[in-house]
Amino acid sequence: MTDGVSESREAATVVILRDCPGSAPEILMxxxxxxxxFAAGALVFPGGALDAGDHALATAIGGQLALDEAAARIAAIxxxxxxxxxxIAFTRPVEADRIVAMRRALAEGMxxxxxxxxHGLELALDALVPFARWQPAPFEMARxxxxxxxxxxxxxxxxxxxxxxxxxxxxxxxxxxxxxxxxDRGEARIVFPTRRNLERLAQFGxxxxxxxxAWSIPVEKVTPWFEDRDGERxxxxxxxxxYPVTSESIGTVRRG
Numbered sequence: 001m002t003d004g005v006s007e008s009r010e011a012a013t014v015v016i017l018r019d020c021p022g023s024a025p026e027i028l029m030x031x032x033x034x035x036x037x038f039a040a041g042a043l044v045f046p047g048g049a050l051d052a053g054d055h056a057l058a059t060a061i062g063g064q065l066a067l068d069e070a071a072a073r074i075a076a077i078x079x080x081x082x083x084x085x086x087x088i089a090f091t092r093p094v095e096a097d098r099i100v101a102m103r104r105a106l107a108e109g110m111x112x113x114x115x116x117x118x119h120g121l122e123l124a125l126d127a128l129v130p131f132a133r134w135q136p137a138p139f140e141m142a143r144x145x146x147x148x149x150x151x152x153x154x155x156x157x158x159x160x161x162x163x164x165x166x167x168x169x170x171x172x173x174x175x176x177x178x179x180x181x182x183x184d185r186g187e188a189r190i191v192f193p194t195r196r197n198l199e200r201l202a203q204f205g206x207x208x209x210x211x212x213x214a215w216s217i218p219v220e221k222v223t224p225w226f227e228d229r230d231g232e233r234x235x236x237x238x239x240x241x242x243y244p245v246t247s248e249s250i251g252t253v254r255r256g
Contacts (some may be wrong), residue, residue, distance in 0.1 A: 010065075010068070011146040012076035013047025015131060015197070016088060017207045018155035023176035025207055027198075028084060028161055031170040031188065036137070042254075043179065043190050044085075045197075048079040048167075049146065057113045065125060065170045073125045078112045083168055084161040088153045088255055089127040099159070107164075128153050132200075132241070134193045134222045147221070150197065152214055154207055154235045176202035191254050192224065192235060199245050217242045 016028040029043045054075040055067065059099070062070030074188045077089045085103055087094040094102075098119055105115050114123065128151040135147040161171045174182070174200045183190050205208040220241060227247070234247040 003036060003058075006146040009051040010072065011048060011077075011148040012050065012072040012079065012151065013045045013148055014080050014128065014151050014153050015045050015087065015201065016080070016084075016086065016153050016155050017210065018173065020084070020175075024177060024202070025203055025210070026173040026175055027084070027179070027201065028155065029172055029174055029179055030083065030163075030168040042194070043183065043188050044194060046080040046083045047076055047148070047152070048083070050075040053113060054078065057116075059170045060113070061123065062238050064200060069130075069149075070125060071192045073128050073151065074112065074123065076128060076151050077123055077148070078106065082106050083164050085164075086156055086159050086161050088156055089124050091122045091124045093156070093158075094121065096159070103131060126254050127132045128213045129214050130219045132197060132222060137223050137225055149219075152207070152211055189254055192248065193222075195248075195254075196237060196243050200243050203244060213242060224226055 017025040021073050028046065030046060032042055032044055050071055054071040057074050058065075058067050058070035061074075065073070073089070080086055080088050081099070081103055085099060087099050087102070102115050102119060105118070106112065110118075130149070131152050132150040133148065134150070136145055161173075163169060163171055178197050179188075179190075180195070180202065182188055183195070199209065204213060220238070221239050222241065224235050224237050227234055229236075229247060233250040235250055235253050236247040237243060240245045
């Protein structure tokens with residue numbers, strides 16, 4: 001860190017969806033533990049920071065993907081398994097007892113690449129759909145700053161999510177609009193990027209429609225900025241990236 005400004009750390013997160021006939025798709029949300037340094041107590045999607053093992057594994061299995069993109073997808077899959085017990089983006093269905101063993105091994109410090117080798121499993125990195133990428137502006141930078149890639153993924157059939165009891169304390173499935181309403185009633189809290197992404201997700205009635213939308217808009221890094229609008233300070237994002245709401249009064253904005 002120089003001159004009081006932190007360098008950003010790479011991170012990845014996954015919007016896991018399951019279609020619900022007759023209603024909006026449900027999304028896995030998790031409530032972060034109040035002890036966490038970033039977004040304590042907030043509702044978030046599964047995910048976290050990349051580590052050296054993610055980059056090493058990306059070199060081995062990333063194929064035609066850029067190294068940083070492959071590493072981010074690997075981190076998204078690994079973090080989802082660690083935090084929720086869901087095995088997304090594998091080349092074949094993963095048995096419940098195997099998921100438990102893999103999750104335990106990761107918690108005990110085994111590298112993800114070794115876990116995959118022990119269980120004879122391979123990742124399907126192309127099963128993750130790139131959705132967005134967010135990084136705070138310099139004026140927002142503090143001790144923990146993340147350059148975060150967001151992906152979409154289908155919920156694996158037959159698997160049950162469960163808390164890790166360390167980073168998160170509650171998991172639930174909810175439509176994007178329902179989660180926003182839940183937070184607007186003051187029953188939970190979300191930070192600025194999560195709110196904007198939920199608003200974008202709420203526009204679509206199925207995983208297929210949402211994935212088609214995501215593929216139609218190239219991912220660009222979203223770096224919010226301050227701007228005075230109608231005499232009031234707002235935090236703003238670009239208008240061409242699919243977000244229906246592109247500014248919010250600084251008086252109501254929640255950040256990490």
